[in-house]
Amino acid sequence: MQNTKRRRPAKRVVVALGALVALTALGAGLSVWRDVTAFEASMRKVYARPVPLVSRSAEPGVLAHGKQLAESVASCTAAACHGVDLAGGRTFNIGPLATISGPNISGAALASYTDGELARLIQRGVKRNGRGVLFMPVQNFSWLPPTDISAIVSYLRTVPGVQRPNGPLRASLFGKVLDRHERVILDVARRVESEPAPSPIQAQANASASYGELLSRACSMCHGQHLSGGAIPGAPSSTPVPSNLTSDASGLRDWTFDDFKRLLTTRRRKNGKALDPFMPTDAFAKYDSVQMHALWSYLRSIPPRRLGQR
Numbered sequence: 001m002q003n004t005k006r007r008r009p010a011k012r013v014v015v016a017l018g019a020l021v022a023l024t025a026l027g028a029g030l031s032v033w034r035d036v037t038a039f040e041a042s043m044r045k046v047y048a049r050p051v052p053l054v055s056r057s058a059e060p061g062v063l064a065h066g067k068q069l070a071e072s073v074a075s076c077t078a079a080a081c082h083g084v085d086l087a088g089g090r091t092f093n094i095g096p097l098a099t100i101s102g103p104n105i106s107g108a109a110l111a112s113y114t115d116g117e118l119a120r121l122i123q124r125g126v127k128r129n130g131r132g133v134l135f136m137p138v139q140n141f142s143w144l145p146p147t148d149i150s151a152i153v154s155y156l157r158t159v160p161g162v163q164r165p166n167g168p169l170r171a172s173l174f175g176k177v178l179d180r181h182e183r184v185i186l187d188v189a190r191r192v193e194s195e196p197a198p199s200p201i202q203a204q205a206n207a208s209a210s211y212g213e214l215l216s217r218a219c220s221m222c223h224g225q226h227l228s229g230g231a232i233p234g235a236p237s238s239t240p241v242p243s244n245l246t247s248d249a250s251g252l253r254d255w256t257f258d259d260f261k262r263l264l265t266t267r268r269r270k271n272g273k274a275l276d277p278f279m280p281t282d283a284f285a286k287y288d289s290v291q292m293h294a295l296w297s298y299l300r301s302i303p304p305r306r307l308g309q310r
């Protein structure tokens with residue numbers, strides 16, 4: 001009797017703590033459920049986006065331009081995207097966020113798309129059925145002017161078909177939650193829709209910092225919105241930390257354009273070390289001189305920040 005009485009207060013504390021843990025878990029569970037439901041509803045949304053008019057061309061100059069853009073700015077042919085032959089990229093896991101394999105888009109794989117629907121996909125991240133794509137980083141090149149988009153579409157139509165089945169493509173629960181908290185972009189069309197379109201002058205290809213700013217969207221995915229690097233939110237600790245690309249002492253202060261070009265084309269860092277394979281350069285190495293100079297001008301024009309201020 002005595003014993004039970006003495007244990008009682010401790011028991012009450014245990015029960016109270018247990019209830020608190022259960023309530024917290026329930027709260028967290030509810031919040032995850034809310035985020036996942038919102039993510040899925042957004043991915044099911046049918047976007048009322050008109051299909052643009054595209055004038056397909058067979059002119060060699062246009063096709064060469066389309067090929068250059070598909071290999072560089074749009075990164076279609078990157079190994080982690082649709083692969084060199086466009087018949088599907090390699091499967092990779094972005095930490096615990098998602099498993100991604102870019103599908104086969106070679107030859108007849110795109111036959112069900114009209115040219116206009118293909119242009120809309122590249123500009124808005126909206127598929128043939130009006131729904132958004134998962135992960136395809138359309139926000140990096142949605143700003144390309146209509147003539148560039150037509151050139152890419154014209155080029156894609158000339159790519160020979162290669163038979164290869166598509167790999168897995170799915171977002172995890174954690175990925176869906178981080179997407180709703182704007183920490184990663186898996187639900188692409190939602191972001192592209194709210195993005196202001198650049199002026200035609202800014203989107204004109206030249207070596208200016210303002211054109212470089214548009215190109216740098218392909219870097220901010222990893223190096224952060226302000227390009228100051230630091231750990232990628234949600235990434236496991238084994239993921240290499242993206243460097244600071246601003247001209248701060250912790251960044252590229254002592255770099256020249258040639259150092260920058262060497263990194264993109266040969267993967268050699270200024271400190272002599274090889275670049276970690278986590279940063280893919282297959283698309284960046286294909287940038288032409290104007291594109292590389294534009295990017296470098298932009299990196300030199302932004303205010304220096306300490307490493308990790310994303």
Ligand code: HEC
Pocket residue numbers: 215216218219220221222223240241242243244245251260263269270271274275276278279280284295
């Ligand atoms: C998929 C993620 C990812 C993308 C996209 C990416 N980077 Fe990186 N980058 C990294 C990581 C991680 C490192 C650090 C690698 C290492 O330590 O070897 C890095 C390193 C660098 C460095 C080397 C800095 C140094 O101190 O040696 C430069 C320069 C650079 N990136 C520029 C760019 C530019 C420019 C772009 C866009 C055109 C870009 N990166 C896109 C992940 C990325």
